[in-house]
Amino acid sequence: MKKIGNGMLLCVCALLGAMVATTAFAAEEKDKLAVLKELQIENGKITLVEYNDSTTITPSKGNPINNVPPRAIVKLVLNPAKGSNIKVEVWLPDAKKWNGKFIGLGNGGSAGNINSSGFAWPLIGGYAVATTDMGTAPNADSGIGNKEVWKDFGFRATHLMTVTAKQLIKAYYGKDPEFSYFNGGSTGGQQGLQEAQRYPEDYDGIIANIPAHCRTPLHAYFLWNDQILRKCPFTESQQKNIILAGNEYMAAREIPQTAGKMVSDPRCDMKDIEAVIKLAREKDQTLTDAHAEALRKLFDGPKHAITGERIFCGIPFGSSFNIAHGHLYLFKWVFGADKDLTTIDFGKDIDTYTAALGPYLNAENADLSKFEKRGGKLIMISGSADSCVPYTASLDYYERVAEQCGSIDKAKSFILLYIIPGMSHGPGPGINKLPNMLDLVINWREKGVAPDKIQTQRVVDGKTEMDITLYPYPSKTSWTQEGGFKPVDGPRKGVDRIAERFRPPAAE
Secondary structure, three states, rough: OOOOHHHHHHHHHHHHHHHHHHHHHHHHHHHHHHHHHHOOOOOOOEEEEEOOOOOOOOOOOOEEEEOOOEEEEEEEEEEEOOOOOEEEEEEEEEEOOOEEEEEEEOOOOOOOOOOHHHHHHHHHHOEEEEEEEEOOOHHHHOOOOOOHHHHHHHHHHHHHHHHOOOHHHHHHHHHOOOOOEEEEOOHHHHHHHEEEHHOOOOEEEEEEEEEOOHHHHHHHHHHHHHHHHHOOOOOHHHHHHHHHHHHHHHHHHOOOOOOOOOOOOOOHHHHHHHHHHHHHHHHOOOOOOHHHHHHHHHHHHHHHOOOOEEEOOOOOOOOOOOOOOOOOHHHHHHHHOOOHHHOOOOHHHHHHHHHHHHHHOOOOOOOOOOHHOOEEEEEEEEEEEOOOOOOHHHHHHHHHHHHHHHOHHHHOOEEEEEEEOOOOOOOOOOEEEEEOOHHHHHHHHHHHOOOOOOOEEEEEEOOOEEHHHEEOEEEEEOOOEOOOEEEEOOOOOOOOOOOOOHHHOOOO
């Protein structure tokens, strides 16, 4: 029998020690999983608890995500009422990797599914993370005539996801998260604002990207545009020339870097609308009188057919029409699957629709005092060229928050609004590279460092074409050759306020 040298003996001992540690660690995780499996969830059921140590996640779109740490995965179904069926998924990193914080992730569109690949980046950062399908699986038709789905989609699913995730976190780690944050865009922005308004204790900081918070008026805008564009369609070439006309007409109000390329601030009046239509027709002789009349209605936006009250504002200058219509499932929820949506009028039908869905879906309560008093911080982001969720409702909401709390300076102490020049419903032809806004809200909440400016870029073919400093509303970016970028006081308000009756009070 050969003797083992001292070096070899040390290696063997180290290997055996590692094996013992690994075995002990595996046993510890197994015990924690058992705790999760036995956990009692109010009005819910845990359907899966598993430990996954795969280091790669392959999204349905895009490149694989590598270096993903091990995690416990928990899936649940919540049934707070008959007709409600909410799916939730929670990922928990190992205790040694957990940073003590929790992130709730928002969904998009009509939801109805859970995008597990979205968990990867928070998990890599050490966060416990959760999301929900908002109770609309298998598709948006689940809400037809079902008031419980309306409540789930509007507010309930996100809150219950949050409560349940925190329960799982405490069971797994033996303590509550030190801080909790929410990050969502579009429908996710609606979720974030509902949380701040209805459940201010749920999150310490919220990012509401391109938020679809004024939900029922927004979908009325979709229907308005849909009916107009069905009767008078525009070719891609015509749309391109209309966008160019908007950019050109508004160029005099821009800094040199953006002039003629995008519209940073599309606020306008009927005089501006007529001027853009005139310029577009000069650029494109195929635009007829019928197109001109359609453009007046599209740029102005929907008003009540009987009272003339503002329902929503219009398509912003410099943005595409392609994502400004469709998305009509909410009308099926109220009027049924067989309703001919082209026949819905903007009088009594809109009243019926608003009364049914508005109290559950709209996140329009400007009183954020409870969120502010507990130290909550909120950042809203809108794109100036977003015709899917136009900036107008968010700008007005911000103004209403300022009115509610007494001043714009008071509002800026806990909520900021950035309007991103040329950005559509996400990255596009305008500014398309932003800082990590979640990091900004975390630093603001935990360190008191307010993000009073952000550095943004326009990247084309991998090259930075433009680098611009942006400031939160109502400040705007100015630029001189000598001084570079500086904030100046921008105009306040300037968009029509949606009539209060199209923003009915919230209901449970």
